[in-house]
Every structure is written in structure tokens, then in C-alpha cells.
Amino acid sequence: MLAARLSEDADREVVLLESGPGLPAGSVPPEIDGANFLATADLPDRQDPGVSATRVTGGPSTPYRRGRGVGGSSAVNAMVALRGDAGLYRSWGWDDIEEAWAAVAVPEIEPDDDELGAVDRALLAAAVDARRAPLTRRGGRRVTSAEAYLWPASDRPNLTIRHSTTVDQVALAGRRAVGVVLSNGEEIPAERVIVSAGAIRTPALLLRSGLDTPGIGTGLQDHPSVPLTLALRSGVPVDHDGLVIGAYRQRAGIQFLPMNHVGRDSVGFGVLLVALMTPRGRSGSVRLDPQDPGGPPLVDFALLADPVDIRALTSGIGDAAELVRSRPFAEIVEEIYVDHAGTTLDALTGEVAIERWLPRAVGDYVHASSSCAMGTVVDADGAVLGYEGVYVCDASVFPTIPDVNTHLPTTMLAERLSARWRRGRS
Ligand SMILES: Cc1cc2nc3c(=O)[nH]c(=O)nc-3n(C[C@H](O)[C@H](O)[C@H](O)COP(=O)(O)OP(=O)(O)OC[C@H]3O[C@@H](n4cnc5c(N)ncnc54)[C@H](O)[C@@H]3O)c2cc1C
Known part of the structure; x- marks a missing residue:
């Protein structure tokens, strides 16, 4: 530019x-041109191979x-x-x-009706302040x-x-x-x-x-984020070549971002990402x-090092839990998971349980x-x-x-x- x-x-x-x-x-x-940005991961020369980072200080360093x-x-x-x-x-x-x-x-162009996925639609129906996401696309191309x-x-x-x-x-x-x-x-x-x-x-x-x-x-x-993984009901239409994200909701410093699909290795799942967009923590670092x-370089994002961020994200997760339990989501979602071990959202009751779970669950937002x-x-x-x-x-x-x-x-x-x-x- x-x-x-x-x-x-x-x-x-x-x-x-x-x-x-x-x-x-x-x-x-076509992986770059297309609607499914996850396909760009199949282009190895388009990924920086040398960047690993710890998300939480002292945690594992992963790509x-x-x-x-x-x-x-x-x-x-x-x-x-x-x-x-x-x-x-x-x-x-x-x-x-x-x-x-x-x-x-x-360009900053909203997707057409027929480009929205099931999770986009659920979010748009569940929250009056949810919006179609403007995208850097024109005429169906990135x-x-x-x-x-x-x-x-x-x-x-x-x-x-x-x-x-x-x-x-x-x-x-x-x-x-x-x-x-x-x-x-x-x-x-x-x-x-x-x-x-x-x-x-x-x-x-x-x-x-x-x-x-x-x-x-x-x-x-970076923006600290956590995914709520949505096991979609059978029969919910999913286009694995279609838009991953076509809508969003942002309020009180929290962004809710739906993912209509998460790749062909996880057919039948969607995600609602919950991200803190105004983190106060500033102790992340890049060092030789x-x-x-x-x-x-050695990279540490030090996410959630500031207790204020833990409280803000905890409150956002409470709001997200309400959203995914609302009727538009219930119509498409069979179960909601909060980790790879199969823990369900219902097991996360109360702020204390969420705050204890957060440091293990928190991830970056690639920002x-x-x-x-x-x-x-x-x-x-x-x-x-x-x-x-x-x-x-x-x-x-x-x-x-x-x-x-x-x-x-x-x-x-x-x-x-x-x-x-x-x-x-x-
Ligand atoms: C998977 C993914 C999804 C994202 N999704 C979104 C989104 O939906 N919306 C959004 O707003 N943002 C998103 N972002 C973030 C956004 O794309 C970046 O913040 C934005 O591109 C600005 O990045 P940048 O200019 O800091 O660096 P980059 O765009 O990362 O550019 C840096 C460039 O410098 C080159 N480079 C690095 N070192 C050297 C060197 N030593 N010599 C020569 N060249 C070098 C790299 O190869 C790279 O091309 C996403 C990022 C990723 C990775």
C-alpha cells in the first residue's frame, strides 16, 4: 500500500x-480469491513459518x-x-x-443474503445490535x-x-x-x-x-479471545467453500464473531468467538x-496479565452464553463445548468457574x-x-x-x- x-x-x-x-x-x-479464508492455510508459502508465541506468560509457545x-x-x-x-x-x-x-x-462490502451461513443468521436473529460484517470483497472475490x-x-x-x-x-x-x-x-x-x-x-x-x-x-x-464450539444439528446446511464469517456483534468492548464452519476436518461444527477488543494489559513482548x-524472535502476548481484562472477558462470556442459549441458536445448535476434552458450556456455571477456566482457554485473535x-x-x-x-x-x-x-x-x-x-x- x-x-x-x-x-x-x-x-x-x-x-x-x-x-x-x-x-x-x-x-x-483460488484459496485467496475464495470466500473460505481457512483454505489459505493450504498455501504454505503464504504463511510465515517462523513465528511462535506464548499467549499467556509461562504457557507453551505455539505457532x-x-x-x-x-x-x-x-x-x-x-x-x-x-x-x-x-x-x-x-x-x-x-x-x-x-x-x-x-x-x-x-472495499468494505456486506455479504449478500445468500452468502450468510447458519451461524451468521442465528447471531443476526438473536441480537438486535448484530450486523452483517463489511468484508474486503467485491463481486464475490477477496x-x-x-x-x-x-x-x-x-x-x-x-x-x-x-x-x-x-x-x-x-x-x-x-x-x-x-x-x-x-x-x-x-x-x-x-x-x-x-x-x-x-x-x-x-x-x-x-x-x-x-x-x-x-x-x-x-x-x-492482541485481542484475547475464547471460542464457544457449536455442535450443529444434523440437517443444518453448511457450505464448506462459503464465507466463514459474515456477521458480528460488538458492544461494551466485546466482539462476538460467528464462524459458520471451521474446516473440513471438523464437519458439523461452528463457533462463536468472544473477544475483548479493549484489553488493558500491555506486558506482551517481542525479544531476540x-x-x-x-x-x-521470542514472543509473549501476556494475555490476561491484567485482572481487569479477566473480569471484562468473563462478563463477555456470560453475554455469549445467553446468546447461544437463545432460540435462534437453539434451532441450529445441539451442544456447546468449551474445550477439546468435551466440557460443555453448562459445566461453566458462575463467574468463578469462568475465571478459573479462562487462562487455559484464552487464545489470540491474530491481531x-x-x-x-x-x-x-x-x-x-x-x-x-x-x-x-x-x-x-x-x-x-x-x-x-x-x-x-x-x-x-x-x-x-x-x-x-x-x-x-x-x-x-x-
Ligand atoms: C489468519 C488471519 C486472519 C485475520 N483476519 C482478519 C480480519 O478478518 N480482519 C482484520 O481486520 N484483520 C485480520 N487479520 C489481521 C490483519 O490482516 C493484519 O493486522 C493486517 O494485515 C496488518 O498487518 P501488518 O501490516 O502489521 O503486517 P502483515 O500484513 O502481516 O505484513 C507483513 C509483511 O512483511 C513481510 N515480512 C516480514 N518480515 C520480512 C523481512 N524480514 N523481509 C521482507 N519482508 C518481510 C511478511 O512476509 C508480510 O508479507 C488477520 C490476520 C491473520 C493472520
């Missing part, structure tokens, strides 16, 4: 370096999904397109959000950031797109960036380096490059592994954020404090995690920062 906006100025040379595969027009795999390749996670995500609380962005001093939102080029931004720019003589190219370090002369060093040792000189490797890879890359700005890799957040500084926060690590322009010519523009710079799914806010952020840079130049 940034590469497309910055190369609109013909006198600027822009080089986009991406470690994964390309995504040129006319070659989009954390991140997209890879031109288009980043926008090519593999669930396509939910929400903008979030304008008041939150303004509280960060982002007074230009309207202009930035107006520039966003990915629109990736590559399609929305890069395809129209791909013929520009001042834009070079190099895929299958991994950046190892930002090259520094003292405290000034002079380019990047690739993992094969090649050096690419540049006046300005913008790191957009996502909230896990960006801090790791800055640390590996030797940047010593305090706070790099601290404050990592002292044994292997060039290898995968890594805020590990190079604006005001701590970068300034209002995304420039890394204490250095010249090194910038960050991705989900790692949010001062705190936005209160919605992070794709659209990140796109808006990139529209903002690229507009500021271009204005500053003129």
Missing part, C-alpha cells in the same frame, strides 16, 4: 522488498499465524473490515482520520491490498517490487539509515527505510539491526533469542499490535526516535491496539503516514 502511494510521486524511487511470493494480477490462487507474500496478511485474513472508534484515534492526536479513511482503497494498491501501480517505472527477498537488517551509518542488508548479504542503499514487517517481525528486525531506542518490542498486544539472535508504539518508539510521523531515516508503518505503531480487527485500521494508518510524508516533502 505504502509503495503504491509513495510511487505516485514520479521523482521518488521506491523499492518494495517482500520475503514471500508475489501476487501479480491474473495469478491469484502464531501471519500472512507472507505480497499483500501480507490481507491475502489470508478473514476479510472482516471494521473501522473502529474514531474517538480513540482522535485521542492519539490523529485529527486527519477522515481524509485517511476517504483514501482507503480496499480484494487484497496488492490488488487494491499495487496492481494499478505495477507499471510505474519508479516502482520495483522484489518478492522472495528477505531483509536481514537496516544498514546504519552511525544513527542514520543508509539502506538495508538482505539475508543473502546483498546491500540495497536507500535514503529512507520504512519497515512494515508486522508487529512481530518489525521489532525483531529493528533489534537485530542494533537499534537501541527504548521500548522496541515492548507493549505487544539470546541463543540465536538471527533466528525467530498482533503496538510493539513499536507511537510516542514510545516512533514519533508522530512513524520515525524511530533517536535515528534518522528509519520509519515504521504497520500494526506495531498503534499506541494501543485498536478496538476492532486490525486490517482496516492499519490501512488507514498507512494512508495517514504516507500523506504526511508526501505533504512534508512538498
Whole structure:
């Protein structure tokens, strides 16, 4: 997205370096194009293989999904397109959000009636404030950031797109960036380096490059979430190639997200995800592994480290339990499970039982954020404090995690920062 906006100025040379595969027009795999985002997991070169994380401090480190390749996670995500609380962005001093939102080029289009699944419909019928989810789709196809931004720019003589190219370090002369060093040792000189490797890879890359700005890799957040697994009644229609998520409900900082199906290995099941969208805990971190500084970083999301978050999510689960026991859900759901061992929701009676169960059940929401926060690590322009010519523009710079799914806010952020840079130049 940034590469497309910055190369609109013909006198600027822009080089986009991406470690994964390309995504040129006319070659989009059906798994990316299609309605079922879970199918993108079958494209191994589109997943970052090197990211593992503990969700709760001291828990096991298990793979954390991140997209890879031109288009980043926008090519593999669930396509939910929400903008979030304008008041939150303004509280960060982002007074230009309207202009930035107006520039966003990915679509935000609600699914048609016949695209909704059984769990979507149950949620929409059960809660008056549930809504169809706007999606980054048009005409029944996913629109990736590559399609929305890069395809129209791909013929520009001042834009070079190099895929299958991994950046190892930002090259520094003292405290000034002079380019990047690739993992094969090649050096690419540049006046300005913008790191957009996502909230896990960006801090790791800055640390590996030797940047010593305090706070790099601290404050990592995600939305803590738990799934209620719904065993669907026999005869409930499920389209395993259809939309996984077509609706949502968000109130009092809790998002309820229906999953109409969860893959062909679990036929007959749906899910209601319950996520805390305004977590207060900020003790997550991305660190280099002292044994292997060039290898995968050590990542701890430290979900639920703040007791306030436990209470908020517990209350959200209480609301979710009411929802899934309501008539529209009862018509399609035979049983509701809260773990893989077959514990049913009925066994979770009372807040004490929920609070005891939560640390085992809590998971991430694939929304890594805020590990190079604006005001701590970068300034209002995304420039890394204490250095010249090194910038960050991705989900790692949010001062705190936005209160919605992070794709659209990140796109808006990139529209903002690229507009500021271009204005500053003129
Ligand atoms: C499975 C999944 C489902 C999701 N569902 C939704 C959803 O429905 N709605 C929503 O709003 N958000 C969703 N998200 C989150 C959303 O897609 C991301 O927050 C958004 O794409 C912003 O990510 P980013 O810019 O921080 O990084 P990314 O989009 O992850 O991009 C980082 C890019 O940098 C590349 N890279 C990393 N390191 C290097 C290096 N050293 N050299 C070169 N290139 C490198 C990576 O290969 C990748 O392409 C989902 C994410 C995932 C993984």
C-alpha cells in the first residue's frame, strides 16, 4: 500500500522488498480469491513459518499465524473490515482520520443474503445490535491490498517490487539509515527505510539491526479471545467453500464473531468467538533469542496479565452464553463445548468457574499490535526516535491496539503516514 502511494510521486524511487511470493494480477490462487479464508492455510508459502508465541506468560509457545507474500496478511485474513472508534484515534492526536479513511482503497462490502451461513443468521436473529460484517470483497472475490494498491501501480517505472527477498537488517551509518542488508548479504542503499514487517517481525528486525531506542518490542498486544464450539444439528446446511464469517456483534468492548464452519476436518461444527477488543494489559513482548539472535524472535502476548481484562472477558462470556442459549441458536445448535476434552458450556456455571477456566482457554485473535508504539518508539510521523531515516508503518505503531480487527485500521494508518510524508516533502 505504502509503495503504491509513495510511487505516485514520479521523482521518488521506491523499492518494495517482500520475503514471500508475489501476487501479480491474473495469478491469484483460488484459496485467496475464495470466500473460505481457512483454505489459505493450504498455501504454505503464504504463511510465515517462523513465528511462535506464548499467549499467556509461562504457557507453551505455539505457532502464531501471519500472512507472507505480497499483500501480507490481507491475502489470508478473514476479510472482516471494521473501522473502529474514531474517538480513540482522535485521542492519539490523529485529527486527519477522515481524509485517511476517504483514501482507503480496499472495499468494505456486506455479504449478500445468500452468502450468510447458519451461524451468521442465528447471531443476526438473536441480537438486535448484530450486523452483517463489511468484508474486503467485491463481486464475490477477496480484494487484497496488492490488488487494491499495487496492481494499478505495477507499471510505474519508479516502482520495483522484489518478492522472495528477505531483509536481514537496516544498514546504519552511525544513527542514520543508509539502506538495508538482505539475508543473502546483498546491500540495497536507500535514503529512507520504512519497515512494515508486522508487529512481530518489525521489532525483531529493528533489534537485530542494533537499534537501541527504548521500548522496541515492548507493549505487544492482541485481542484475547475464547471460542464457544457449536455442535450443529444434523440437517443444518453448511457450505464448506462459503464465507466463514459474515456477521458480528460488538458492544461494551466485546466482539462476538460467528464462524459458520471451521474446516473440513471438523464437519458439523461452528463457533462463536468472544473477544475483548479493549484489553488493558500491555506486558506482551517481542525479544531476540539470546541463543540465536538471527533466528525467530521470542514472543509473549501476556494475555490476561491484567485482572481487569479477566473480569471484562468473563462478563463477555456470560453475554455469549445467553446468546447461544437463545432460540435462534437453539434451532441450529445441539451442544456447546468449551474445550477439546468435551466440557460443555453448562459445566461453566458462575463467574468463578469462568475465571478459573479462562487462562487455559484464552487464545489470540491474530491481531498482533503496538510493539513499536507511537510516542514510545516512533514519533508522530512513524520515525524511530533517536535515528534518522528509519520509519515504521504497520500494526506495531498503534499506541494501543485498536478496538476492532486490525486490517482496516492499519490501512488507514498507512494512508495517514504516507500523506504526511508526501505533504512534508512538498
Ligand atoms: C489468519 C488471519 C486472519 C485475520 N483476519 C482478519 C480480519 O478478518 N480482519 C482484520 O481486520 N484483520 C485480520 N487479520 C489481521 C490483519 O490482516 C493484519 O493486522 C493486517 O494485515 C496488518 O498487518 P501488518 O501490516 O502489521 O503486517 P502483515 O500484513 O502481516 O505484513 C507483513 C509483511 O512483511 C513481510 N515480512 C516480514 N518480515 C520480512 C523481512 N524480514 N523481509 C521482507 N519482508 C518481510 C511478511 O512476509 C508480510 O508479507 C488477520 C490476520 C491473520 C493472520
